[in-house]
Amino acid sequence: MGVEGIGASVVRKEDRRFITGKGRYVDDIKMLGMTYAHFVRSPHAHAKVKGIDSTEAMKMPGVIAVLTGQQIVDDKVGNLICGWAISSKDGSPMKMGAWPAMAPETVRFVGQAVAVVIAETKNLAKDAAEAVVVTYEELPAVPDIKAAIKPGAAQLHPEAPGNVVYDWHIGDEAAVKDAFSKAANVVTLELTNNRLVPNAMEPRAAIAHYEAAEEHYTLYTTSQNPHVARLVLSAFYNIAPENKLRVIAPDVGGGFGSKIYVYPEEMVALWASKKVDRPVKWTGDRSEAFLTDAHGRDHVSKAEMAFDKDNKILGLRVKTHANFGAYMSLFSSAVPTYLYATLLSGQYIIPAIYAEVMGVYTNTTPVDAYRGAGRPEASYLIERMMETAARQLKVDPAELRRRNFITQFPYQTPVIMAYDVGDFNASIDSAMKAIDYAGFPARKAKAKADGKLRGIGLSCYIEACGIAPSKAVGSLGAGVGLWESAEIRVNPVGTIEVLTGSHSHGQGHETTFCQIIAERLGVPISQVSIVHGDTDKVQFGMGTYGSRSLAVGGTAIVKAMEKVEAKAKKIAAHALEASESDIVIENGEFKVTGTDKSIALPMVALAAYTAHNLPDGMEPGLKETAFYDPTNFTFPAGAYICELEVDPGTGKTTFVNFVAADDFGRLINPMIVEGQVHGGLAQGIGQALLEGAVYDENAQLVTASFMDYTMPRADDLPSFKLSHTTTLCPGNPLGVKGCGEAGAIGASAAVINAITDAIGNNKLEMPATPDRVWHAIHG
Template sequence: MTGTGIGAPVRRKEDQRFITGAGRYTDDLSRPGQAHAYFLRSPHAHAKILSIDTAAARAMPGVVAILTGDDLAADKIGGLICGWMIHSKDGSPMKAGPHPALAQGKVRYVGDHVAVVIADTYAQARDAAEAIEVAYEVLPAVVDARAAQKAGAPQVHDVADDNTVFRWHLGDKASTDAAFARAAHVTKIDLVNNRLVPNPMEPRAAVGEYDPGNESYTLFTTSQNPHVARLVLSAFIGVAPEHKLRVIAPDVGGGFGSKIFIYAEETVCVWAARKVGRPVRWTSDRTEAFLSDAHGRDHATHAELAMDENGKIIGLRAQTIANLGAYLSTFSSSVPTYLYAPLLSGSYDIPAIYAEVDGVYTNTAPVDAYRGAGRPEATFVVERLVEVAARELGMDPAKFRKRNYVKRFPHQTPVIMTYDAGDYGASMDKALELADYKGFSRRKRESARRGKLRGIGFSSYIEACGIAPSQAVGSLGAGVGLWESAEVRVNPTGSIEVLTGSHSHGQGHETTFAQLVCDRLGVPIENVIIVHGDTDKVQFGMGTYGSRSGAVGMSAIAKAIDKVIVKGKKVAAHVLEAAEADIEFKDGKFTVAGTDRGVGFADVALQAYIAHKFSGQDLEPGLKEGAFYDPTNFTFPAGVHICELEIDPDTGVTTIERWTAVDDFGVIINPMIVEGQVHGGIAQGVGQALHEGAIYDESGQLVTASFMDYRMPRAADLPSFQVGMTVTPCPSNPLGIKGCGEAGAIAAPAAVMNAITDALGHEDIAMPATPQAVWRAAQKNAAMRVAAE
């Protein structure tokens, strides 16, 4: 099936229902007798709850129930958990404060859940919530992580005296200090990786349902990993026994990490459904999403790079303070630690690295994984350092990078990772050619004649995807394994159902997964259906995040297909009355080696179920196989992005004129889908660099709580992208896939900021580089020129 198999730009099968409005999302569901939930949220960033008076609200029309943290406690419903244990430098475990789904005694950020009103309609629930009287004792708040660690700062959780969750480190401090001691040049930089709000197109939603007949629960939810949601809700929060809880994630309209986590709202909806005897549904509005969806990034870092007299990097050290918000979200502790510091070697052969990371509580929304999760933060540190170092040394930034690239594989970094395959120089060479780097000076002069500032910026990124193997992540504190499961069911007619533990929320799995099946089994793509997102249909799976769907999820499918082929050969041997060892399979047909005798895949499937030809009990009827796949290593996509932009110094408006992306994603299943993923990731990265930033005022109020104040990237902000690929197959999975979904978001911020600072001629600007910020920086640039003259 060369036209639809691996490498073919097949149009996405799922798009027909999406673009015609036939998708089925959680908010589209309507359950018989359903009630609606509205969450009363704290208007204060930090306060004690003295009392909650619900009498007037309970008497309002349509109100079914009003539930608070006391009701959760009475039912012995546990708090939300963080599933990754981090230990501090001294060996002590991280300081995890309680995280009840409804506040108990205290609220810790604006938007914290105080109570839930359940009523016949959403409007009735909202009106009743406004009638609830909550007496608060308002406490001082702290929103900046650096300030939160200072003596006398408001204490967010009693378990953390200085608001510090952990003081973690990675690398060899002594060898790194020694490298700096002998360095010929040291570059130092202070960076802020700005806080972001994920804002997927579909807001979060949940519908909880209880069946008293068999005492079972069903939760429909916007989740990237429904099986993990079921596990946490049952085993750790205690909502229901695991075998009595079904979690269904139907069509999901984007996630970007924000739908990995187990939130208060879905917990409350499934718990409350039993208490009120009716299905309970909730859908977030956009303001709620700004306030209570897990945010991303929010790092403050001081970093240093040491070079010898030949411009060779010999050491890197970084000190990062990571704002984790008011509570530890599901995977929040892993993001600024094991998903960040092990990537501080970047694409470079750096012999000594030492990183220190403090995770800190503040009175802000919880912070967790957001597209890239730790790797964009690491890339921003490394690529800004490398760019500034090249400038200070008077070297071309491309040549400086190439001088320091890792050139031999496998390569063991000093911070855990073993890079298995790559060719970073090839990506740089191709990117320079596509970007017409040689012509940049001419274009810069042309811009200057028009009174504009033109700059070019590089980002030579690497990321770690397909987080695995389970043994490795377990040793680092992960509370779950990170394998994936698959089951391939061949029906008697030869059509195929693939049940996968991966979950699609925009990645195109229904197409790419089917392409793998077509390629391996030689069946038409229309005869393949992909089933996911339902814990009652699919055996336990780990979901989708960290660009793991191809490398891990598809590898599990490939293993199951291998088993189908093995059994198919057994069936074909019986049908063809030949020895099993003589049966070959190619292009959808089983044949006897050296002859023209054969039987098609669909015919073998039918014979497997008829089973007339089987002798004795040596072969079971049917053709269905399952597999679990646990990789031997992370995968390491890498590449070079080049941003060329122009600044109007009179207005501060930045216009991206050219964007070149050359990525190495290993084996490509569907180049059209891969290119789309790259485009989307770049857009998000540009959004962070130029527009987006969540800002809290000193009292803890989110002042960017709507699209009026939080600027998202638009099509007009972006040029046409020049996208190229290099390919070094990944040796740690059977398909050679590396992953592509996060690359653009990882590479883009550094490329943009390196281009802006190149245009300005100084480094004094931070993300987001809004027109106002750029205008101020341009005035400084003009002042510097005047002073020099």
């Protein structure tokens, strides 16, 4: 490894602009003649739109236009799509209602847009939006899963009778029945996976610019995947053909899934920009984010696990209801199915699994992938189940897990996934050592003497990242391929540009990807630039989500690099009058092995572009492209252990220690990897202790700002103790697995297991607020 190569904790190249206030986010951009959009949104969860009167609004100062849902439908802008088709048990396709960008007839969640005001300033647009008079006829609203499936419940969409989108299943029902019939013990668990609001710190924003002379649109947007946005806007929403639509995602202030999707606001901004023939900017405020950013999770599940007399798992049966909100968001259908139920085997040998998932509509904000997406739900269920079982079976929870760990790889689970590699004993060993598991009983006794309730909780998670291969996901209903592309341009003076379809919104690609190049060529990372986030610059890409950027995007870079090296070696061999097979690359030099003859990379690059002396028949230039489609998912896994104390007087939880032992395969930049884990843990702990989106009986969002929705603060969290165990991923040349979501997937169960251990009551839902914990202690 070089000082800047693979395995080096290089400080980030992108940081200088952020720490000096020079980052360039969408809202920082101004265009000549720019106008401002503000949406008129429904205050009702479910209502008919009887009329929209914009007469007064149009008279107000600075107002350019008031545009409505009916107009966007009349102009044939397409309805929002869901890109993953799921079929029910009976083979019928999922039942989807139409989702227009602004509601022409019916609003189905609080905050759904019915009209937009375009004005000269943001304040004037807001002023005028209040003057738009919308007449509603209120309808009964469905606030949650329970209400949605109740007989006689209000119906959201005529296409989905009973509010059911699909009733899906996976696994072998008969085999599970058989397993339970042989069980010595059965453990049951009912739990709720709470609804979350992603809350990336940068609210969503868009600037749309239509240039009539070219019939061309430019969209600056807060996106995790600008190419996917362009594809969808072009192919499904009829905004413009791809060659007439440029999508740019500049610096993006966090995503966590919520910025994967194309939202109504971007569509409207593009459409309105042509209507008013001026650039249109929309910047969401936090209140709009709470109402319109896709929420995460929201499951209610019942699980049963069968054990034999030796405490080996025989089978698992799960029934889950998933809340989709009022409309099917872009990837929503896949989250509680292929991203959830396929991980229900956890780290364990479970011979038989059967899971049923019913997805339902409610009059709430659409729900889609949020950091972890399905996998936290699976992990939380399995890991609470293991802890519950250990207590019921009266065995040590670590011991019960070890008894059932998968130890032979590859391992085919009964729910599609084929785990390629792992060492679950190594992770749990590392975590137990870090927290001094053996010393816990003594610490608990001491805490008790001080009037505190101390608990310890484990969570051994596994996840599937880099969703692939495209052929497989296509067969499961995905509407897109899940590969990645890279282009490497070695410029005539030897500097290098790497164009990637991955998008960095905090993950540090501008550094990590450079390190891959530095490792191979031995050039300093200052000589390498990463180009991303612009459909005019990068040919195509699938973007960043599902911890896929390094395993898929990074591998595409390696593949392109191999092509660059192959050509460069030919040029070097020709220049040095040596055999191509004798050329080795060291510290930016192409050397003839065993001699002192060498030629530096810039000279090779210059030769490629001057083309004065290239091998016969070789094309000039040194630029290569690769598209990489993985052969399998990757399977990061690990063990988390949380030790905490509960104050019996207030129910307040205080962390004593939180240890995380992860196996991400090879680490390119350990500092960045650890940062990803910290952030994931904070979101997992946030879900366990603090965060929860709550709707009232009228489907009004109660937690609609940071005043009510508890975001994790610095004093809510501990410092984390991290360690790594390593099994290299055999599926990609880097041996990497992905690290972006692990913390969010594994942390919640560890926290809840620790609290329930401390208080001696297993009946506790997330978020475990002091109020809930206090009631769980005192009844």
